[in-house]
Structure formats: C-alpha cells, structure tokens
Amino acid sequence: MNPHFEERNGVRVFIHGGQPQQPRLLDCEVPDCEELRVVLPLACNVAQGLLQALEGRRYRSAVGRILCGGAAHLSYHRMVTTTDQQRPYDYGQAVVLDGYITFVSGALTVGRDAHGAPLLHCHAGFIDRDGQQHGGHLVLDRLVVGSEPLVLRLCLFDQVAYQVKPDAETHFNLLHPVFQEAS
Amino acid sequence: MNTAAIQSEAQVQSGRLGRLVVARLKPNEDIIDSAEALCASHGISLAVVRGGLGSLIDGELQYLGRSGMQDIHVPGPGVEILSLSGEIAPGASSLQAVLADADGKIFAGRLQRGRNLSFITVELTLQEWLPD
Numbered sequence: 342m343n344p345h346f347e348e349r350n351g352v353r354v355f356i357h358g359g360q361p362q363q364p365r366l367l368d369c370e371v372p373d374c375e376e377l378r379v380v381l382p383l384a385c386n387v388a389q390g391l392l393q394a395l396e397g398r399r400y401r402s403a404v405g406r407i408l409c410g411g412a413a414h415l416s417y418h419r420m421v422t423t424t425d426q427q428r429p430y431d432y433g434q435a436v437v438l439d440g441y442i443t444f445v446s447g448a449l450t451v452g453r454d455a456h457g458a459p460l461l462h463c464h465a466g467f468i469d470r471d472g473q474q475h476g477g478h479l480v481l482d483r484l485v486v487g488s489e490p491l492v493l494r495l496c497l498f499d500q501v502a503y504q505v506k507p508d509a510e511t512h513f514n515l516l517h518p519v520f521q522e523a524s
Numbered sequence: 525m526n527t528a529a530i531q532s533e534a535q536v537q538s539g540r541l542g543r544l545v546v547a548r549l550k551p552n553e554d555i556i557d558s559a560e561a562l563c564a565s566h567g568i569s570l571a572v573v574r575g576g577l578g579s580l581i582d583g584e585l586q587y588l589g590r591s592g593m594q595d596i597h598v599p600g601p602g603v604e605i606l607s608l609s610g611e612i613a614p615g616a617s618s619l620q621a622v623l624a625d626a627d628g629k630i631f632a633g634r635l636q637r638g639r640n641l642s643f644i645t646v647e648l649t650l651q652e653w654l655p656d
Contacts, residue, residue, distance in 0.1 A: 352639050354552045355581050355601055361550070366558055368547035370566055374574075374651070402546070404575025404649045406607065420579065420602025420626050430602050430643075436628065445630070446607035446622040448577040450647050462647070464577050466606040466622055466630045476606045476624025496574050496649070501546050503647060511551060515645045518546040 344429050358427035359510040369501040369518040375400065377495040381486050384413070388482035391493070392459055395451065401502035401521050405495035407447025407465055413487025414439050415467070417477040428512045432478055441470040441488050447479070449493065452503035452516040460505055462516060539655035544574065549646040552581070556619060556637045559612045562650060568612075571650040573619065576608025578646030583623040585633030598623050598631045601643050606630070612650060 344358045375398070381390040395403070414437075421433035447465030454460040466476035503516035545566050549558050555576075563571050583598030603623050610619035619635045 350638070352584075352641060353581055354641060355643060357551055365550045365553050366547060366562060367550070368545055368562055368565075371544040371546060373542070374544055404546075404577075404647070406575075417628075419624075419628050420600075420604070448575060448605065448607055450575060450577050462577060464604050464606050464624075466624060474630040475628045476622070476630045477604050477628050496544070496651070498544055498546065501544075503546065503548075508645070511644050513644055515548070516647055517548050 343426065357511045359508070359512060361510050367518055369520055371498045371501045375497040377497060379493040379495060381410075381491040381493070383486055383490065385486045385491070386482065387484040387486060387491060388461055391461065391481065395459065395497075398497060399499055400497035401499055402453065403451040403495045403497040405449045405493055407444050407449065408492040408494055410444050410486065410491030411488030412442040412444070412467065412484055412491070414483070414485040415442060416480045416483035417465070417475065418480070419477045435480065436475070436477070438469050438475070443468045443488070444491070449495070450503055450516060451495070452505055454505050460516075537655050539653055541572070542652040542654045543568070545571070545650045547648045547650070549578070549642040549648055551642050551644065553642045553646075554638050555608070555640045555642070555646060555648070556617050556635055559619070559648060559650060560614055560617055562648070563612050564614065566652075568650070568652040569614070570653045571612040572653060573608050573610055573612070573648070574651045575647060575649035576605055576621075578605050579603060579643040580605065580623070581641045581643045583621070583631060584636040584639035585621065585623070585631060586636050587633045595636070596631055596633045598625050600626070602626050603643070605646065
C-alpha cells in the first residue's frame with residue numbers, strides 16, 4: 342500500500358504503508374506506581390544520570406515530565422519528508438544547541454529495548470539564549486544539564502513495560518505496553 | 525462559556541490516585557476519544573493524564589477568546605506532543621497540550637475533541653482518581 346492522506350469527518354488521516362492491525366488501542370492495567378522526583382546537577386549527562394537514578398529499583402517502565410531546568414548542550418530532531426515510499430516521514434538530522442537553554446515543557450517515557458535494557462523516549466520544548474523557541478524529539482544521551490539543575494518527575498510501574506517492537510503498519514520500532522514481571 | 529457550570533463555592537475533594545492504564549494509540553486514533561474509551565473499558569470514571577508522548581497528523585487546539593472559542597491549527601504531519609495534561613471524564617474531558625510543528629515552533633492550547641489523531645504512535649498513561 343502506498344502511504345497517503347485521506348479525509349474522514351473533516352479531519353485528515355494518514356494511511357501508512359503497512360496493513361492496519363486491530364485493536365487500535367493497546368493497553369495494560371497496573372494496580373499502582375512509585376513516584377520519584379529526580380534532580381540532575383549541572384554538567385550531568387541526562388541519560389546517564391537518569392539511568393543511574395533508576396538503577397536497582399524494581400520497575401519495568403516509567404512515564405514522567407520535565408518540570409523545570411536548563412541545558413548547556415542538547416540535540417533534538419524534527420519530522421521531515423523522505424524519499425522512502427514505505428516510510429515517507431522520519432526524523433531528520435539533529436539540531437544541535439549550545440549555551441543557555443531553558444526548558445518549558447517535556448514528556449518522558451522509560452521503556453525497554455529488545456534486550457530488556459531501559460530505553461528513553463523524550464519530547465521537550467525549550468528556549469535558546471536568543472529567545473528562539475524549539476520543540477521536538479530530544480536525545481537524552483546528548484543532553485547536558487546547564488544553568489540550573491534539571492528537575493524530573495517520574496511514575497514507575499512494575500508488571501507492565503513499554504516494550505520496543507517493530508510495528509508492521511508504520512514500519513517504525515515503537516513502544517508497546519505488554520505484561521512483564523520485573524527481573 | 526457554559527454559565528451552568530459556574531459555581532459560587534470552591535469544591536474540594538480528597539482522595540488518592542489508583543490504577544494506571546498504560547496504553548499505545550495506533551495511527552489515526554483521536555486522543556480524547558481514546559482516553560475516554562480506555563477509561564470506560566477499565567471502569568474508571570475520572571482519570572488524570574500521567575504521561576502523553578508521541579506525534580499527531582495535525583494539531584487542533586483551541587482557547588477562549590473575546591469572541592468565543594478560537595482555533596489554533598498546528599500543521600503536520602509529525603506534530604510532536606511535548607506535554608499533555610488534564611482530566612478524563614466521560615463526555616467531559618479537558619486536555620491541554622504543548623505541541624511542536626515540523627519547524628520546531630511551539631503551540632499550546634486545549635485539545636479539540638475528535639481532531640487530534642495519532643500519526644505514528646502516542647504513548648498515553650492514565651491514572652484513576654479515587655475520591656474518599
């Protein structure tokens with residue numbers, strides 16, 4: 342199938358290259374969660390600092406927010422068009438920023454890769470030192486805290502993981518909720 | 525504005541957060557409709573958004589202006605969700621989002637029902653509110 346747009350009820354929909362699979366909502370229920378507040382210091386690599394903070398804790402995945410803070414260096418991606426017929430949209434080259442960067446929003450998922458290791462997925466909004474707004478897919482292992490500590494809130498849960506798996510409809514590797522006991 | 529909803533006294537409710545619903549929305553699913561369907565299928569009457577991350581085909585936000593609700597169109601595809609917050613209640617959900625377009629420009633507002641469809645994926649985590 343060639344990916345293309347259609348209109349349904351006045352709203353644009355996108356038909357991906359792969360066959361749509363049912364059900365359209367995938368979900369798992371967890372009885373409760375553990376709350377964490379993480380403050381990463383200046384010059385800390387965020388991926389390393391966050392994974393270190395989670396080390397030894399009993400959890401399969403987590404979701405959270407960037408509450409406040411700044412960065413001295415970061416790298417993020419925006420969606421671009423490609424020449425790949427089956428995957429006509431993908432993340433483009435990294436946009437790299439240095440200097441004083443102020444976070445204004447951010448969402449974070451800690452999932453699991455194919456080997457069970459933690460996998461970080463983050464989208465955030467921030468303002469550079471010239472006052473320009475930016476937002477997109479943030480690469481946490483290229484994010485260095487700067488100007489002020491970075492404060493994150495996380496909700497950790499056990500028994501269910503956001504597990505990365507290939508998605509036949511979109512041809513992306515995506516996080517899927519699956520039942521899974523903590524190791 | 526719905527004047528029937530205006531109350532003269534503050535309402536205070538004590539309670540706690542309960543079960544989590546950890547979900548993925550496949551392409552072309554609306555965020556509000558999906559969140560309400562997830563709550564209904566888990567028997568949850570009120571929930572808060574704990575996590576929301578992914579991309580939309582187009583973003584359709586709104587805010588209350590001097591002449592009524594004003595629309596904000598965020599052209600996609602590949603509108604990134606930078607933040608999602610709010611409450612889910614059957615037929616009366618109110619969700620706010622911060623979005624970025626493909627140029628990295630940021631937009632914020634209230635989500636319009638039925639018009640914010642998942643592009644590649646949306647990771648959505650809800651938690652039920654249990655009043656005392």
